[in-house]
Amino acid sequence: MTSVAATAPAHGVHHAPQSFWRKYIFSTDHKIIGIQFLFVSLFFLLVGGVLAMQMRWALGFPGKPMPGAGLLPETMAANGVILPEYYVQLVSMHGTFMVFFAIMPLLVGVYANFLIPLKIGAHDMAFPRINMASFWMALFAGLLMFASFFVPEGAIRSGWTNYAPLSARPDLSGVTIGQQLWCISIVVLGLSSVMGSLNYITTIINHRAPGMTWFRMPLSVWALFITAILAVLALPVLQGAAILLLFDQTIGTHFFDPPAGGQALLWQHLFWFFGHPEVYILILPAMGMVSDMIANGSRKPIFGYHSMVFAIVAIGFLGWLVWGHHMFMSGMNPTLGSSFMISTLVIAVPSAVKVFNWLGTMWRGNLRFHVPMLNAVAFVAMFTIGGLSGVFMAATPVDMFIHDTQFIVAHLHYVLFGGSLFALFGAITYWYPKMFGRMMSEPLGKVHFWLTFVFYNCTFFPMHILGMGGQMRRLYDPTQYDFLKPQQPLNVFVSISAFLLFATQLLFAFNFLWNLKKGKKAPLNPWEDNGLEWSLPSPAPHGNWDRPPTVYRGPYEFSAPEAGSRDYLPQNEKLPTDREPASAATPAAGH
Amino acid sequence: MRWWLPPAASTYAGDIDFMFTLILVITGIALVIVEAGVIWFSVAYRARPGRRAFYTHGSTKAEVVWSAIPAVTVVILGIMSNGLWNRIKGRDSVPAGAYPIGVHAKQFEWQLTYPGPDGQLGTADDFTVRNQLHVPVGRPVVVHLSAEDVIHSFFVPEFRLKQDAVPGMEIRAWFEATKVDSMELGCAELCGMGHYRMRARVWVWPADKYDACVKQASQQFLDCLRPSPAEGATRRTGS
Numbered sequence: 158m159t160s161v162a163a164t165a166p167a168h169g170v171h172h173a174p175q176s177f178w179r180k181y182i183f184s185t186d187h188k189i190i191g192i193q194f195l196f197v198s199l200f201f202l203l204v205g206g207v208l209a210m211q212m213r214w215a216l217g218f219p220g221k222p223m224p225g226a227g228l229l230p231e232t233m234a235a236n237g238v239i240l241p242e243y244y245v246q247l248v249s250m251h252g253t254f255m256v257f258f259a260i261m262p263l264l265v266g267v268y269a270n271f272l273i274p275l276k277i278g279a280h281d282m283a284f285p286r287i288n289m290a291s292f293w294m295a296l297f298a299g300l301l302m303f304a305s306f307f308v309p310e311g312a313i314r315s316g317w318t319n320y321a322p323l324s325a326r327p328d329l330s331g332v333t334i335g336q337q338l339w340c341i342s343i344v345v346l347g348l349s350s351v352m353g354s355l356n357y358i359t360t361i362i363n364h365r366a367p368g369m370t371w372f373r374m375p376l377s378v379w380a381l382f383i384t385a386i387l388a389v390l391a392l393p394v395l396q397g398a399a400i401l402l403l404f405d406q407t408i409g410t411h412f413f414d415p416p417a418g419g420q421a422l423l424w425q426h427l428f429w430f431f432g433h434p435e436v437y438i439l440i441l442p443a444m445g446m447v448s449d450m451i452a453n454g455s456r457k458p459i460f461g462y463h464s465m466v467f468a469i470v471a472i473g474f475l476g477w478l479v480w481g482h483h484m485f486m487s488g489m490n491p492t493l494g495s496s497f498m499i500s501t502l503v504i505a506v507p508s509a510v511k512v513f514n515w516l517g518t519m520w521r522g523n524l525r526f527h528v529p530m531l532n533a534v535a536f537v538a539m540f541t542i543g544g545l546s547g548v549f550m551a552a553t554p555v556d557m558f559i560h561d562t563q564f565i566v567a568h569l570h571y572v573l574f575g576g577s578l579f580a581l582f583g584a585i586t587y588w589y590p591k592m593f594g595r596m597m598s599e600p601l602g603k604v605h606f607w608l609t610f611v612f613y614n615c616t617f618f619p620m621h622i623l624g625m626g627g628q629m630r631r632l633y634d635p636t637q638y639d640f641l642k643p644q645q646p647l648n649v650f651v652s653i654s655a656f657l658l659f660a661t662q663l664l665f666a667f668n669f670l671w672n673l674k675k676g677k678k679a680p681l682n683p684w685e686d687n688g689l690e691w692s693l694p695s696p697a698p699h700g701n702w703d704r705p706p707t708v709y710r711g712p713y714e715f716s717a718p719e720a721g722s723r724d725y726l727p728q729n730e731k732l733p734t735d736r737e738p739a740s741a742a743t744p745a746a747g748h
Numbered sequence: 749m750r751w752w753l754p755p756a757a758s759t760y761a762g763d764i765d766f767m768f769t770l771i772l773v774i775t776g777i778a779l780v781i782v783e784a785g786v787i788w789f790s791v792a793y794r795a796r797p798g799r800r801a802f803y804t805h806g807s808t809k810a811e812v813v814w815s816a817i818p819a820v821t822v823v824i825l826g827i828m829s830n831g832l833w834n835r836i837k838g839r840d841s842v843p844a845g846a847y848p849i850g851v852h853a854k855q856f857e858w859q860l861t862y863p864g865p866d867g868q869l870g871t872a873d874d875f876t877v878r879n880q881l882h883v884p885v886g887r888p889v890v891v892h893l894s895a896e897d898v899i900h901s902f903f904v905p906e907f908r909l910k911q912d913a914v915p916g917m918e919i920r921a922w923f924e925a926t927k928v929d930s931m932e933l934g935c936a937e938l939c940g941m942g943h944y945r946m947r948a949r950v951w952v953w954p955a956d957k958y959d960a961c962v963k964q965a966s967q968q969f970l971d972c973l974r975p976s977p978a979e980g981a982t983r984r985t986g987s
């Protein structure tokens with residue numbers, strides 16, 4: 158019944174020993190590059206979290222000295238009290254770091270790099286050196302962005318969205334160098350992202366193993382494929398906008414400066430034409446990986462695999478037609494508002510299909526609640542809240558009230574934390590053995606999951622209520638407004654929950670770091686999965702396979718009758734009834 | 749502590765609240781279905797020794813149903829929302845004869861320009877007041893929004909009205925207050941480090957008193973309104 162491929166690791170290729178520098182620093186191995194992205198983006202996730210904690214202090218305890226504020230210079234805090242000019246930097250840089258340097262590289266930089274070749278049976282990326290350059294440029298961009306806290310006047314103060322003319326006019330924002338660093342960093346990051354994405358697209362098209370047809374690809378690979386297409390088309394728009402903004406700052410152009418003939422709304426159109434596809438860049442890979450984990454945890458094939466693929470494609474396409482829903486109150490022609498409302502409501506349909514198909518996958522399964530499964534199920538439960546709260550702001554008249562309030566903050570965190578970050582906690586745990594050859598602690602992972610789940614909801618759910626009360630976003634001190642004063646106890650509750658949520662992440666950091674060296678050795682196929690990556694030793698060698706594996710079926714054949722007593726059936730396991738693929742589906746599978 | 753929307757104080761606020769409540773009910777039902785499914789399946793189908801998952805790749809019939817129901821629902825919501833949107837913000841939505849007030853936003857204050865005795869903006873008898881928006885009750889008011897420097901956003905929660913004020917554009921937005929009251933006008937768009945204190949007060953006056961006072965010039969206008977009925981002068985704390 159079982160073939161060689163399922164029981165013993167395939168032979169990895171053997172290269173001559175490499176120096177530490179070649180192997181771990183200037184590596185062209187897609188797996189090492191993925192791991193490099195992992196460490197760097199977890200660092201920036203921590204940075205974003207530390208910024209958020211300071212914001213929550215200001216919101217929960219306005220005017221009170223913050224513990225530890227003595228470490229901040231007097232341009233940021235006076236007598237321990239966070240200053241308004243520092244608060245707007247916190248707001249702006251929290252969003253910037255989380256979107257551009259934490260969630261996006263965690264999903265795409267880490268998992269597109271790490272998973273695509275392993276899951277499609279390729280030796281490496283199509284362009285390994287471009288891949289390495291992509292990592293180093295992303296790191297450089299992140300450090301540039303980080304440096305902006307340390308220049309005179311500090312970092313940007315115009316939100317992660319950098320609405321012009323505030324961002325374009327140093328005399329109005331009070332920021333000169335920090336704003337220029339933001340623009341340069343984004344241009345560099347965009348280059349990194351485009352280089353990476355071209356690589357992912359080329360690799361998936363050209364380097365699939367024999368038998369790995371399009372509809373045998375795991376949904377994670379499908380999602381990363383569509384994400385890469387979105388990134389290649391979206392990031393250059395942001396880069397162009399950032400360059401124009403930089404010109405306004407430095408060489409006296411007035412693209413976004415109305416008194417001199419520029420247009421304020423031009424920035425918003427450019428930014429959100431990038432920004433809404435970006436939202437899907439930040440969720441599609443999470444959806445893909447959650448699909449893999451839920452099928453595995455349910456021991457069942459994905460319910461409606463084809464419609465899951467079509468939903469990803471539909472979301473990827475419709476994602477280009479909805480950017481104006483960020484601008485309903487901007488003064489844009491109200492008729493455009495109507496059309497953007499319709500396209501936004503329509504995009505709810507493929508999202509709903511995905512949620513029901515995940516439920517369908519769990520239905521009559523044999524559910525194993527390992528840590529990745531717990532996080533993946535939480536993703537479904539929390540993403541649903543984020544998706545449904547989106548209907549409120551899609552409906553233009555309701556958006557008149559909740560636009561730019563804490564309701565929006567709640568919504569986006571239900572998608573990006575409840576969605577993307579839970580998926581990432583699952584994915585990191587799931588592929589940790591493949592990366593490092595060791596397991597993360599299961600009990601610690603479960604404690605981390607449950608505490609995170611509770612504190613996360615205590616942090617973000619009340620923000621809906623704060624927003625319904627009218628509390629605006631990006632407000633340094635809500636108690637300035639009489640009508641917001643009665644809500645202040647809820648702000649205190651949210652802040653304390655946020656501190657506990659942050660503290661809980663130390664468990665994750667410990668679990669992650671400690672087990673790099675001390676973790677239990679990973680078995681060959683710890684989750685009893687069907688993916689090609691589990692036919693290799695962990696960690697897999699540079700070059701992955703000596704001969705490309707042959708694929709006989711889709712990735713979700715759990716509990717298939719022909720699997721016999723086992724409840725899984727690896728993609729590359731040949732059954733007597735399987736025929737060899739007509740030829741190598743893709744002649745370029747090697748290199 | 750407030751757990752719901754602020755009190756409604758404009759003619760369309762009730763309609764917006766109705767849409768909000770309707771969406772809350774519909775999404776609430778969807779939420780309960782999904783979360784109940786998650787919990788039910790998690791408990792009922794948890795792994796047990798000797799059990800095997802039901803091997804299936806899906807059901808086209810089920811997928812058609814759960815695609816069609818959300819699609820129909822959102823289309824209906826879209827049509828309903830669009831009618832209300834056009835009534836409030838559509839190009840020709842400003843009621844004829846609405847009383848005009850100029851609202852000029854700058855870092856970090858609101859400058860309100862009143863049309864003076866002639867009831868026309870842009871004439872010599874206009875006068876401007878900082879951070880005090882006085883409007884009559886029961887009469888449509890149209891604000892002509894402009895911005896001096898950066899983008900600001902005109903937000904009166906009780907009216908359910910929000911509209912950005914954008915440099916280089918003049919944007920009109922209207923409302924009709926439904927009760928004599930006082931509330932706050934806030935800035936809802938990050939406009940710099942002083943964003944949090946870009947705050948003004950709104951007073952809604954009985955129409956006859958307003959008419960009598962608005963015929964005066966700037967300072968007399970305020971003096972005329974000031975010895976005011978208690979309901980106008982007390983600061984509502986919104987509890």
